[in-house]
Amino acid sequence: MTDCIDASLITALVERWRPETSTFHMPVGEVTITLEDVATLSGLPIDGEAVIVDVPDREWSETCTRLLGHAPNDLSGGVVKLSWLREHFNNLPPNASAEITGQFARAYALSLIGFMLFPDRTGATVHLQYLLLLENWRTAGGYAWGAAVLAYLYREMGRSVLHLTQSSSTEVDLGGWVALLQLWAWERFPLIAPRHTVTDEPITADASPCGARWLPAMTRQHGDQLFSYKLFFDELETIVWLPYWERDMQFRGSVPQSDTFRAVVPLICFSIVMWHRPDR
Incomplete structure (x- = not known):
């Protein structure tokens, strides 16, 4: 986990995760993200x-070359290193063509x-399956990225629980968007949340997502608690x-209301x- 993540908080939460219900079991009942x-x-x-x-079945090197312009020599199993993406797509060449600009944009999104969205437990690689979703920019934004992030996080928490129960380790080895889980905990349990946030002003429809108010707190390091x-x-x-309702009704305008919020899907x-399972 990175320095901005409170590993102690994440560990304490994961210890209460129950994969069979996809909920945290608390003394006051079940709760989940x-x-x-x-x-x-x-905002996803x-x-x-x-x-x-x-x-x-395909040659991933071929896919990578087609969508990014070239592929790493050590490409294996459709997984590329994030360091390779940073090294080869850090600076867009002057007067780049539309094709090259698109390749750099895909590399940035893949990074x-x-x-952030689907990191594995190493935090060092990404699978090229996601690159296939970025082939057409007109359709890339039409995917339920937020639902996929939640599926991935649920799965990773289940894996971590299994690891804790089958080993003597007390450290959580967790993939997924862990920072999102930390923001969720700060919203649900204000007594353990940082006292200072981005702003106390109402969040409007043109502002950043609600989680942005915690950005200053995400820059600090956390001790063992x-x-x-x-x-x-x-x-x-x-x-x-x-x-979200209790703090700022204005924010609801920036996230379209959806029946999916309460749907069992x-x-x-x-x-x-x-x-x-928000019905639990």
Whole structure:
């Protein structure tokens, strides 16, 4: 985990995650991160086409070359290193053609996908399956990226729980958008949230997503507070069930209201299929 992530908080949360229900079990009941949280905190679309495309047996080097212009020599299993993307697509050449500009744009988006939205537990690589979704910019924004992020995070938390139960390790090795989980915790449990945020002004429809108000807090480093967080959750008496409504009604205008917020639906990210169960 990066320095901006409170590893102790994430560990304390994951220890309470139950894969069979996709919820955190707290003394006051079950609670989970939902599609509403993802849409409100990140601004990612939760409605749209499922994040999945036909990935037939293919030469990934060929795909990479077609969409990015070239491919790494050590490409294996359709996985590229984020360091390779940074090295080869850091600066757009002057007077670049539309084709080259598109290649650099895809490389940048793929880097964000691998670093932020769907990082593996190493945080160092990204699969080229996501690149296939970026082939056509007209359709790339029509995918339910937020739903896929949640599916991936659910799966990763389940894996971490299994790792904790099968080993003597007390450290969580977690992939997925962990920062989003941390923002969710700060919204739901204000007693453990940083006191200073971006602004106390109302968030308008033209502003950044709700999660942006926590950006200053995401730059600080966190010490080892695992025992304190465990004690906090052991003695938890209240949860903020409607954090976004209670703080700022104006923000609702920047995230289209969706029946999906409360829908029991499958969350899809390629081969990962998890259930969204806000009804629990």
